[in-house]
Amino acid sequence: MRRWTQCVRRGFHSATAIDWRAFPRDEVTNVPARLEREWFGRRLLQEPDHPLARAKTRMVRHLGIECFEALPPVVSLYDNFDSLLIPATHVSRSPNDTYYVNRRHVLRTHTSAHQRQLLRSGPASWLACGDVFRRDEIDASHFPVFHQIDGGRVFGEGVTAREAEEDLKGTLEGLMRKLFGASTQLRWRDDFFPFTSPSFELDVMFNGEWLEILGCGLIHEDIMQDTPSIRGRQGWAFGIGLERLAMVLYQIKDIRVFWSRDERFWKQFRGRPLEAPIAFEEFSKFPKTSRDVSFWTNSEAFHENQFFEMVREVCGDLVEAVVRLDTFRHPK
Numbered sequence: 156m157r158r159w160t161q162c163v164r165r166g167f168h169s170a171t172a173i174d175w176r177a178f179p180r181d182e183v184t185n186v187p188a189r190l191e192r193e194w195f196g197r198r199l200l201q202e203p204d205h206p207l208a209r210a211k212t213r214m215v216r217h218l219g220i221e222c223f224e225a226l227p228p229v230v231s232l233y234d235n236f237d238s239l240l241i242p243a244t245h246v247s248r249s250p251n252d253t254y255y256v257n258r259r260h261v262l263r264t265h266t267s268a269h270q271r272q273l274l275r276s277g278p279a280s281w282l283a284c285g286d287v288f289r290r291d292e293i294d295a296s297h298f299p300v301f302h303q304i305d306g307g308r309v310f311g312e313g314v315t316a317r318e319a320e321e322d323l324k325g326t327l328e329g330l331m332r333k334l335f336g337a338s339t340q341l342r343w344r345d346d347f348f349p350f351t352s353p354s355f356e357l358d359v360m361f362n363g364e365w366l367e368i369l370g371c372g373l374i375h376e377d378i379m380q381d382t383p384s385i386r387g388r389q390g391w392a393f394g395i396g397l398e399r400l401a402m403v404l405y406q407i408k409d410i411r412v413f414w415s416r417d418e419r420f421w422k423q424f425r426g427r428p429l430e431a432p433i434a435f436e437e438f439s440k441f442p443k444t445s446r447d448v449s450f451w452t453n454s455e456a457f458h459e460n461q462f463f464e465m466v467r468e469v470c471g472d473l474v475e476a477v478v479r480l481d482t483f484r485h486p487k
């Protein structure tokens with residue numbers, strides 16, 4: 156057990172490609188080449204200026220709990236699903252939703268996939284963060300690769316479920332107030348996860364809206380039962396999506412921007428103090444181009460505003476400026 160803990164502490168999952176020799180492809184492999192080529196192993200959480208890494212670091216510092224950042228993203232089906240009591244028929248196992256490396260291994264769909272090993276390797280509390288993968292369309296709020304941070308704590312003997320629940324809620328309320336401000340309104344709701352019981356969700360009031368920020372609960376008795384050293388004790392766990400959080404904290408409207416290599420993205424975050432309130436300013440995804448358009452009109456009634464309006468009607472804000480360069484009147 157000790158050996159495993161040491162190896163996950165060292166280096167960051169340094170692979171930039173899936174080791175297909177260790178995990179040979181088979182008939183269920185459905186990892187697209189583009190995922191491996193462009194997103195796998197980008198290690199955005201290890202770029203200290205990156206908004207996702209900022210959100211992570213603020214949480215880790217506030218909680219003061221060791222964060223495992225090097226856990227390998229290819230995990231067994233057992234760790235990703237079975238060990239968390241996710242039923243064999245659960246939709247999340249479908250190859251339409253999950254990337255199968257092969258019959259026995261998937262790209263983790265959540266950082267909870269490491270919970271079993273972390274429980275076994277013995278820290279009393281832990282954080283685990285990393286990239287997670289779900290087959291999804293790509294638009295302003297969906298991307299097939301995103302990031303999570305999971306946390307867990309196991310109590311000593313004699314701690315009751317009620318005490319563990321209070322500790323969980325107190326810890327997460329403190330964390331949210333640290334991130335969103337001391338007077339932030341919070342709301343607890345009952346939820347369901349197969350691996351926690353009871354399960355809760357925490358909502359944060361932000362700009363007049365309730366945002367679902369995290370899921371959590373007391374670690375299911377059957378999971379605790381599975382590990383001899385912690386049998387019969389209480390423990391809690393939570394999971395937070397980092398994109399969601401960073402989008403709110405830094406006013407980022409499009410999830411795709413986290414993958415940007417554009418200087419106009421990076422320069423807004425680079426070198427700023429960790430707690431600095433940063434309001435991200437969007438920039439055009441397209442390179443700047445100019446077009447000259449010439450046309451004839453025989454109407455004296457034509458006014459350039461008619462043309463300007465038509466351009467705006469069709470192109471919206473994509474067009475930076477429409478300018479009349481000159482007018483030519485044919486002598487005949």
Ligand code: DAH
Binds near residue numbers: 266306351
């Ligand atoms: N793994 C869950 C998800 O991806 C989030 C989560 C919920 C993690 C509850 C936990 C937990 O550790 O206790 O949606």
